[in-house]
Amino acid sequence: MLTKCTGYSDLRQTTAKQVYPRRLFSPDIPEQMDHARRLRSLRRQMKQRGIDSLLVTHLPDVRYLCGFTGSNAYLAITANRAAMFTDGRYTAQARQETSAAKVVIAAKSARDEACQWLVASGLEHCAFDPGSTTVTELALYRKASSPGHRGFFRPLTESLVPHLRLIKDQDELRLMKEAAHLGVDLFHELLPHLQPGVPETTVAAQLEHSARLRGAEAMSFESIVASGKRSALPHGRATSQRLPRKGFLTLDFGVILNGYCSDMTRTVFLGQPTRRERFTYDAVREAQQAAVAAVKPGVSCGEVDEAARSVLRKAGLAGYFTHSTGHGVGLEIHEAPRIAADQSQSLLPGMVITIEPGVYIADHFGVRIEDMVAVTQDGGQVLTPASTGWTQL
Amino acid sequence: MLTKCTGYSDLRQTTAKQVYPRRLFSPDIPEQMDHARRLRSLRRQMKQRGIDSLLVTHLPDVRYLCGFTGSNAYLAITANRAAMFTDGRYTAQARQETSAAKVVIAAKSARDEACQWLVASGLEHCAFDPGSTTVTELALYRKASSPGHRGFFRPLTESLVPHLRLIKDQDELRLMKEAAHLGVDLFHELLPHLQPGVPETTVAAQLEHSARLRGAEAMSFESIVASGKRSALPHGRATSQRLPRKGFLTLDFGVILNGYCSDMTRTVFLGQPTRRERFTYDAVREAQQAAVAAVKPGVSCGEVDEAARSVLRKAGLAGYFTHSTGHGVGLEIHEAPRIAADQSQSLLPGMVITIEPGVYIADHFGVRIEDMVAVTQDGGQVLTPASTGWTQL
Numbered sequence: 001m002l003t004k005c006t007g008y009s010d011l012r013q014t015t016a017k018q019v020y021p022r023r024l025f026s027p028d029i030p031e032q033m034d035h036a037r038r039l040r041s042l043r044r045q046m047k048q049r050g051i052d053s054l055l056v057t058h059l060p061d062v063r064y065l066c067g068f069t070g071s072n073a074y075l076a077i078t079a080n081r082a083a084m085f086t087d088g089r090y091t092a093q094a095r096q097e098t099s100a101a102k103v104v105i106a107a108k109s110a111r112d113e114a115c116q117w118l119v120a121s122g123l124e125h126c127a128f129d130p131g132s133t134t135v136t137e138l139a140l141y142r143k144a145s146s147p148g149h150r151g152f153f154r155p156l157t158e159s160l161v162p163h164l165r166l167i168k169d170q171d172e173l174r175l176m177k178e179a180a181h182l183g184v185d186l187f188h189e190l191l192p193h194l195q196p197g198v199p200e201t202t203v204a205a206q207l208e209h210s211a212r213l214r215g216a217e218a219m220s221f222e223s224i225v226a227s228g229k230r231s232a233l234p235h236g237r238a239t240s241q242r243l244p245r246k247g248f249l250t251l252d253f254g255v256i257l258n259g260y261c262s263d264m265t266r267t268v269f270l271g272q273p274t275r276r277e278r279f280t281y282d283a284v285r286e287a288q289q290a291a292v293a294a295v296k297p298g299v300s301c302g303e304v305d306e307a308a309r310s311v312l313r314k315a316g317l318a319g320y321f322t323h324s325t326g327h328g329v330g331l332e333i334h335e336a337p338r339i340a341a342d343q344s345q346s347l348l349p350g351m352v353i354t355i356e357p358g359v360y361i362a363d364h365f366g367v368r369i370e371d372m373v374a375v376t377q378d379g380g381q382v383l384t385p386a387s388t389g390w391t392q393l
Numbered sequence: 394m395l396t397k398c399t400g401y402s403d404l405r406q407t408t409a410k411q412v413y414p415r416r417l418f419s420p421d422i423p424e425q426m427d428h429a430r431r432l433r434s435l436r437r438q439m440k441q442r443g444i445d446s447l448l449v450t451h452l453p454d455v456r457y458l459c460g461f462t463g464s465n466a467y468l469a470i471t472a473n474r475a476a477m478f479t480d481g482r483y484t485a486q487a488r489q490e491t492s493a494a495k496v497v498i499a500a501k502s503a504r505d506e507a508c509q510w511l512v513a514s515g516l517e518h519c520a521f522d523p524g525s526t527t528v529t530e531l532a533l534y535r536k537a538s539s540p541g542h543r544g545f546f547r548p549l550t551e552s553l554v555p556h557l558r559l560i561k562d563q564d565e566l567r568l569m570k571e572a573a574h575l576g577v578d579l580f581h582e583l584l585p586h587l588q589p590g591v592p593e594t595t596v597a598a599q600l601e602h603s604a605r606l607r608g609a610e611a612m613s614f615e616s617i618v619a620s621g622k623r624s625a626l627p628h629g630r631a632t633s634q635r636l637p638r639k640g641f642l643t644l645d646f647g648v649i650l651n652g653y654c655s656d657m658t659r660t661v662f663l664g665q666p667t668r669r670e671r672f673t674y675d676a677v678r679e680a681q682q683a684a685v686a687a688v689k690p691g692v693s694c695g696e697v698d699e700a701a702r703s704v705l706r707k708a709g710l711a712g713y714f715t716h717s718t719g720h721g722v723g724l725e726i727h728e729a730p731r732i733a734a735d736q737s738q739s740l741l742p743g744m745v746i747t748i749e750p751g752v753y754i755a756d757h758f759g760v761r762i763e764d765m766v767a768v769t770q771d772g773g774q775v776l777t778p779a780s781t782g783w784t785q786l
Contacts, residue, residue, distance in 0.1 A: 070628065088715040089627045092755060130528035135548055138528055155528055205605035212598035217630070218615055234482045235463065237610070322481040362485060 033171050035066050035100035041164055043079060052123035053078040054160065055114060055141070055153070058132035060331040061161040063259065066101040068094055074114035075101060078121050085110040085117070111137075115144035119152060129162075130155035159336070166328065166336050167350035172260065173374060176330065176352055179262035180372050180383035182255050186210050187266060187386050194393050196245045196270055200225040203251070204238035211255045220254035220261035220333045231267065232366040234323060234358060246271030248281075248365045249393075254333060261333045263354050264384040265370030268391040278390070280317065280359050281367050285388055287311035287357040288369040291325055291339075295355070295373050295380030301343035308357040309341070317359045326354040329372060351375040352383070426564050428459050428493035434557055436472060445516035446471040447553065448507060448534070448546070451525035453724040454554040456652065459494040461487055467507035468494060471514055478503040478510070504530075508537035512545060522555075523548035552729070559721065559729050560743035565653065566767060569723065569745055572655035573765050573776035575648050579603050580659060580779050587786050589638045589663055593618040596644075597631035604648045613647035613654035613726045624660065625759040627716060627751060639664030641674075641758045642786075645749075647726060654726045656747050657777040658763030661784040671783070673710065673752050674760050678781055680704035680750040681762040684718055684732075688748070688766050688773030694736035701750040702734070710752045719747040722765060744768040745776070 042065065046054060056062055056075040062084065063069050065077075070090040076083050082101035086094050087110055094103045106113040118126045128141070133155075141153045168176060190207055204223040211219060226236025228247040236250065243249060252265035267281065291308035305325040312318045324340035329352055337345045339353055347353075353375070358368030372383040435458065439447060449455055449468040455477065456462050458470075463483040469476050475494035479487050480503055487496045499506040511519045521534070526548075534546045561569060583600055597616040604612060619629025621640040629643065636642060645658035660674065680701040687700035698718040705711045717733035722745055730738045732746055740746075746768070751761030765776040 091715070092626060093628060130532070133528050135523035135526050135528060135531055139523070201605065201608070205602055208605060209598055209602035212594065212601060215594070215633075219611075222611055233485060235486065240608075322484070 038065055039100050045160055051127045053118055053126040055126055055128045056161060064165055066098050068098045072110055074110050076114045076118050083117055085114040112144040115141050119145045119149050125154050126152055127154055127156045162336055165330055168352055175258045175260045177383055179255055179257040179260045182214060182257055183262040183264045184384050184386045196243050198243050199240050200227055200238040201240055207253060216255035216257050218256045220256050224252035226250045229363060232360045232362050232364060234360055250368055259331055261329050263329050263372055265356055265368045267367045268393055270393050281390055283315035283317055284357055284359050284367045284369055288355055291355045292373055295375060297347055297349050299347050301337050301339045301345050302341055304339050305341050320359040320361055321357055326356050328353050347375045349375050349377050431458055432493045438553055444520045446511055446519040448519055448521045457558055459491050461491045465503055467503050469507045469511050476510055478507040505537040508534050512538045512542050518547050519545055520547055520549045555729055558723055561745055568651045568653045570776055572648055572650040572653045575607060575650055576655040576657045577777050577779045589636050591636050592633050593620055593631040594633055600646060609648035609650050611649045613649050617645035619643045622756060625753045625755050627753055643761055652724055654722050656722050656765055658749055658761045660760045661786055663786050674783060676708035676710055677750055677752050677760045677762055681748055684748045685766055688768060690740055690742050692740050694730050694732045694738050695734055697732050698734050713752040713754055714750055719749050721746050740768045742768050742770050
């Protein structure tokens with residue numbers, strides 16, 4: 001895999017005027033997102049906060065705002081102009097993918113040219129996201145914009161683009177449903193193949209192969225396939241361990257389809273369970289259903305977490321539920337909001353979150369059940385409609 | 394996929410005394426790395442630079458130094474102590490994977506507890522890597538360590554852990570050879586399946602499926618499968634386009650095996666080439682061979698880049714070589730050094746780099762050939778020994 005060039009800028013090929021067939025890069029994106037509308041929303045937020053200009057560098061934020069999916073991007077935004085700076089590896093791709101912003105192929109450094117463009121705009125300040133800017137990057141911004149502009153770059157005091165991304169628009173909801181449904185289909189296809197003796201890695205390989213053949217760009221994280229005692233590991237990646245004759249099997253996986261992540265978990269049982277195993281499964285299922293039922297605009301993330309946790313507390317299992325109840329999902333697998341005990345953020349229509357309580361009894365077994373849920377006007381819609389009922393193989 | 398918990402620390406289960414079978418997480422790692430030796434090297438560097446203590450947060454750096462592979466880690470290092478802070482999702486995994494550092498499962502925030510542990514050490518300062526620390530993270534370090542310790546955290550002025558990782562030790566070289574050889578095997582297995590009419594995504598799916606079945610944890614980047622005119626795209630991800638009857642096909646892919654990345658590119662031809670196509674391939678191959686031959690301790694990265702570029706310049710193709718010649722590779726797909734025109738860094742024995750010149754004639758075709766090369770005592774060893782000769786299918 002290659003890295004960008006520096007130097008030899010004079011030799012760089014020019015493809016600005018060449019016309020490429022559409023969808024050369026992302027054949028699966030059925031249509032362009034409305035980037036102009038997203039930029040308008042962002043500019044309204046900027047204006048309300050007195051922000052002259054903004055430098056966006058977090059790649060999912062860049063993709064969200066202008067469509068570009070390359071690995072080197074500096075998106076500079078003022079009240080009436082926007083320019084996306086990248087390098088020569090992406091000449092054709094950037095021009096094809098990017099809308100609502102001018103594409104600039106930097107001769108040397110996309111970062112430096114973006115900073116200089118912003119300084120030359122004559123505006124007083126430029127904001128940046130301190131949560132996605134390293135200390136080194138900031139020093140380089142300041143170096144590129146000096147002399148006389150030391151204070152030009154200022155950290156945002158509140159989240160701006162991630163805040164917009166919190167509420168999915170109609171285009172995004174459609175794509176997220178497609179990603180989630182693909183996940184459900186893959187799970188159903190996989191069920192007949194879950195037999196004692198099959199290595200966990202073979203299960204993962206089969207799942208991921210089907211995902212790829214059905215259009216997924218990639219998995220959204222390393223698939224969790226944890227069987228037998230390994231089901232007690234919340235993050236039990238697939239290993240060479242073979243599925244047991246008797247015991248739980250936790251499958252936690254997601255696809256990336258058209259850029260959007262899916263995420264779901266199902267725990268099935270091979271063989272005949274003990275009463276304790278069945279009791280634990282039913283308690284986790286009840287906790288998961290309670291949290292899904294609690295999803296509604298205006299309810300806080302902490303309340304949704306508590307809905308799951310209180311069920312497990314009554315069952316005497318809360319001490320084994322060692323993580324939070326869920327998280328936002330979208331272009332990234334982990335986004336705002338966090339569905340955790342200390343979160344006062346209220347749910348709003350258009351958010352997409354996971355609900356995934358689990359119980360892990362170390363060295364014995366574990367159970368987790370996870371759905372993706374979209375917050376609607378009056379409740380929540382489960383996007384991953386595979387049964388959560390007890391499944392015995 | 395789940396996120397860490399905050400709150401409910403009182404309910405957290407304790408598994409410190411439970412014994413887990415070894416290799417529960419990473420069944421494919423044949424043996425432990427010598428983390429104690431790496432920490433000793435780091436401490437020597439710290440001492441030479443007058444650095445009391447160091448906070449390491451970049452996950453590949455954490456893995457390199459102590460073996461932990463979880464997604465939340467703060468590794469605090471002083472002259473005689475080391476502690477790795479994570480959260481309750483990783484209780485069992487951290488204790489099993491980590492060596493050379495004490496494991497601390499944070500009740501609430503791994504970051505805050507690491508900062509407090511460092512401040513409580515009574516040392517004057519703690520260094521951090523500004524290249525992998527966001528502006529927000531730094532503010533949180535300072536908040537966690539106040540009052541009275543505002544200046545405690547100081548940015549490193551030169552690279553420390555990435556500098557150590559530049560030179561691969563024997564354990565790493567062995568694992569990198571295994572990863573590279575797996576890549577070569579996969580390429581050879583794939584060749585008979587490269588037929589006109591097969592979609593690029595099917596090629597990628599097959600490659601990735603074989604990789605997974607043969608033990609890879611994942612691919613090291615989204616596979617590039619670019620056929621026909623799309624071979625002119627340096628980053629042409631696999632699309633639904635079908636392989637043509639006539640034209641180039643560029644395959645650029647890598648696996649992650651035991652944590653280490655491989656990276657290789659081969660460009661093959663379907664059907665009968667034109668003289669121009671054949672001429673371009675031969676020029677790229679000659680450029681690639683010249684750069685591989687230039688690899689030797691003491692030679693600068695810029696000289697290696699020039700070795701490839703000068704061949705293409707003589708062929709009149711340098712204007713179509715729009716990226717740098719290569720990059721370091723290891724636990725991450727892109728590491729130091731950069732093999733680019735402006736890089737004065739000298740090659741040293743133990744470095745592993747890619748050599749990957751390419752020529753891209755927009756809207757027509759492109760060719761890239763890439764090997765991984767380990768710098769030895771007196772030259773370079775190609776780790777990806779698949780033929781780079783003209784391959785016509």
